[in-house]
Amino acid sequence: MVSRRSRTAYLVIAPAVLVLAVTSLYPAVASLVLSLFNWNWGARFDFVGLRNYADLFNSAEFWQVLYQTFLFAVVATALELVLGVALAVVVDRLKFGQSLIRTLLLTPLMVSGIIVALMSKIVLDPMLGIVNYFLTGLGLPPSPFFGTTATAMSTVIMVDAWWQTAFVFIIALAGLQSLPQEPIEAARVDGAGPVQTFFRVKLPMLRTVLLTVLIFRAIDTLKVFDIIFGTTGGGPQIATEVMQTLAYRKAFSFLQMSEAMTVMVVFSLIVLAICLVYMRLEARFEED
Amino acid sequence: MRHASRDQLERSLAYLVSLAAILLTLFPIVWLLTVSLKTQRDAFAMPPKLLFEPIADHFLGLLERPGFVEAFMNSVAVTGLGVAIAITTAIFAAYGIHRFRFRGKRLFGVWLLLAYMLPEFLFIIPMYVLYQRVGLYDTHIGLALVYQAHSLPFAVWLIRSFFKETPSELDDAARIDGCGHLKTLRHVYIPLGAPGIAATAILTAIWIWNELTIALSLTFSDAQTITVAVASFRGYTSINWGQMSAASIVAIAPMLLFAVIAQRYIVKGLTLGSLKG
Secondary structure, X not given: OHHHHHHHHHHHHHHHXXXXXXXXXXXXXXXXXXXXXXXXXXXXXXXXXXXXXHHHHHOHHHHHHHHHHHHHHHHHHHHHHHHHHHHHHHHHOOOOOHHHHHHHHHHHHHOOHHHHHHHHHHHOOOOOOHHHHXXXXXXXXXXXXXXXXXXXXXXXXXXXXXXXXXXXXXHHHHHHHOOOOHHHHHHHHOOOOHHHHXXXXXXXXXXXXXXXXXXXXHHHHHOOOHHHHHHOOOOOOOOOXXXXXXXXXXXXXXXXXXXXXXXXXXXXXXXXXHHHHHHHHHHHHHHO | OHHHHHHHHHHHHHHHHHHHHHHHHHHHHHHHXXXXXXXXXXXXXXXXXXXXXXXXHHHHHHHHOOOHHHHHHHHHHHHHHHHHHHHHHHHHHHHHHHHOOOOOHHHHHHHHHHHHHOOHHHHHHHHHHHHHHHOOOOOHHHHHHHOHHHHHXXXXXXXXXXXXXXXXXXXXXXXXXXXXXXXXXXXXXXXXXXXXXXXXXXXXXXXXXXXXXXXXXXXXXXXXXXXXXXXXXXXXXXXXXXXXHHXXXXXXXXXXXXXXXXXXXXXXXXXXXXXXX
16 A cells, blocks of 8 residues: 555656756766866867866866855845845835835846846946936946946846845745734733834744745855846956856856866855755754 | 824835835836837937937837847747646646655655756756757757756745645545545646646746746757847947847836736745745
8 A cells, every 4th residue: 555655656756856857967967977077078088087176176266256156145145135124024014005016026026137137237337327327416426337346246246136135025025924913912012112023023933934035045146147147247357257157158168068067066065055054944943 | 192193104204115115126127118219329318318209110120130039939939838847747746745755755855955956057068968969959848848957846846835725625525536646636736726836837937938047058049048139139238229128128028017917926926935835
């Protein structure tokens, strides 16, 4: 009986397993294997062991790109979480038009990253962009935005915040609205103000939801590609190069297939580690 | 009395902040739309022209731009195929996870999470090599298949959380009536989970339609998608703002339309996944 039941179970998940085997298991293993060879899309295909890894760890470029990837991810995620939660708290207080406002605030999520990139190039153009026109109109100095190594990174972070804050917002809002009312009422009766109630009562109850949002934003920003590819292309020089644009450049501009895969294997191990920490934390949160 | 007025003040402030957020959110999109309707001279005018005579030239020009219309149709085909594969496969897998205990269930869950989380290029480069060999490079089905590494785990999770909401009495009743698994799935889970399945399909469609990284690497001309076509404006943006904006508007329009029509589903899909896990 038990075996027949599990046979049905395996049968219904089989198509998914098959599709995932081709699209994720095979390529992950292939990446791992090819990172041990020296292969540049030509006839040469030499086993080099861990030399690609040694070369990668010895290159200053790799460490700079890794640092920039984390800088982008940490700042963008923090910014989006703070803005998204704050916006959710504000919209949660509205009585009329809440659903319309929510819909309008959701629009960036419908827009493709590459379009966000091109759109920001138009509004943030140093010479002809509308944003610099506003800035100078307000008596502020115009910014070169994507144009200089000093400003490019903060500009792409800003663009990502415009794009993805809505994701944090929508989930935080739903979370706020699904909270039980008794503890909130109890706090109010005890004389807690709205600020205290938020930090002492609501925020702790939202932590599982916020942890999920945090992991999704963190991983997603670490994997950033579209908005950098579409705006700076990793430049000026390599000021906004991140792991995925680096892999793209190595593989498709220079056909350094093995090196690109080495970059991705190392990067995937980092992502994997973060996922494992997340699963641990989530399990602990659910126990409480 | 004092309390009431403070409440009112806070509420007005909340409206003000929301309004500012909406302006900030919509402004770039509206600006893009105006640029797509302006002549080159109006688009570059300083101070910016708020009143201008709209022209359709940039949109009409897209019709003649080689490959643009085809790219739009390719996106329709790839999105349709990708959603179809993801949803049909995920319905069965979600049922399996929801309904059974089996060895390796946890492992399967971890695999889904990792396939979803791991970076695209880990998968893309070997798939590029494989596809070049087996002739799937630059094909609709090839692209739709690679999208499953991301879309399938997403669909399985989401559909499973909707299946969880199905009352178990109905499942039991179906069983007592002698329904097998296929019939239970067809007569209980699929009809009751339909809104959830629709939400999943919509979110998957939006993701595939907007995807660039994989499409850029695995298509060249025959299956080039709309995002890749839009990305091709990237190099010489300074000279062709009008057509670039028009192309972007064409690419965004179906998704914005989706957002308006299916707003409820989208919100439900986005939030359920993270609230119920």
